[in-house]
Amino acid sequence: MKLARTLLIMLGGLSMLWASGAAWVHAQAYPSKPIRFIVPWPPGGGADIMSRLINQPLGDALGQQVIIDNRGGAAGNIGAELAAKSPADGYTIVFAYSGTHSVNPHIYRKMPFKESDLAPVIQLASVPQVVVVHPSLPVKNIRDLIAVVKARPGQLSYASSGNGAINHLAGELFKMRTATDIVHVPYKGGGPAAVALLSGEVGMIFGEPASMIGYLKAGKLRALAVTSAKRALSLPELPTMAESGVAGYDVTSWNGILVPAGTPREIIARLNAELNKLIATPAMRDKMIGLGYEPAGGTPEKFGEFIRAELAKWAPVVKAANVRVD
Secondary structure (H helix, E strand, O other): OOOHHHHHHHHHHHHHHHHHHHHHHHHOOOOOOEEEEEEOOOOOOOOHHHHHHHHHHEEEEEOOEEEEEEEHHHHHHHHHHHOOOOOOOOOOOHHHHHHHHHHHHHHHHOOOOOOHHEEEEEEEEEEEOEEEEEEOOOOHHHHHHHHHHHOOOOOOOOEEEOOOOHHHHHHHHHHHHHHHEEEEEOOOHHHHHHHHHHHOOEEEEEEHOOOOOOOHHHHOOOOEEEOOOOOOOOOOOOEEEOOOOOOOOEEEEEEEEEEEOOOOOHHHHHHHHHHHHHHHOOHHHHHHHHHEEEEEOOOOHHHHHHHHHHHHHHHHHHHHHHEEHH
């Protein structure tokens, strides 16, 4: 009897060793082919810029190509749904954005995926938005802007990267805090929205710095303030909205990486480790900050908690703004 019990214990220990060894071998073998990186936005916007900043160095670190697959539409829902329905084998990763994962569940009556369909890997960055106007608008600061808008109610329009996008909510929150009337014009991503502002099709935008900084440096557009509670690392000369007289205003986007739920934990750990190392390098930090991204990093668990907190944070804002899609 004792011998049988001893043999069972030994077999159990061996099976545990085999399982852990198999996981280690699996992690070491991964990846053995290119990885698809779904970006749920068109080329040219902030999500696309950030993704192209990291895809090649991540591929170098993993020893395989990381190929960007732009799948824009429905404020990020189309690309996120595609990722959620992809095989959970580590060969599909998806760019995660605050609008898609914190705001959309509150504004879409029917979401095409559940947050539990995806697993967190890492928060890449927080992203203060920047208030930018066309040079033809005779304003130099937020106080000027409020005065002009109040003198011309319903005549000025602002662009966003789509209904329910974080910069759409930023605009609605601005209207609420300043009692102004500005017309919202949604576009299919940050790139098209920036082009619309450049052409004068719209008068202003609450945009991601990455899609604005080049135009600002060239003098083609004018920045007035940042939307975060504190000044942005990339544009420290710009005041916050609160400093500009709009009390209680704070809108900060974020982005990160998710994978289909069920992806092996050792693969998530490998991706997390490589991405943490990547965004911690001085060269990458400088590039990110120069484009308006403030590096974050951390564990998958920390990112999961953050997403849940952000989901709760935006619920009352969406309700107060009465933003609904479909």
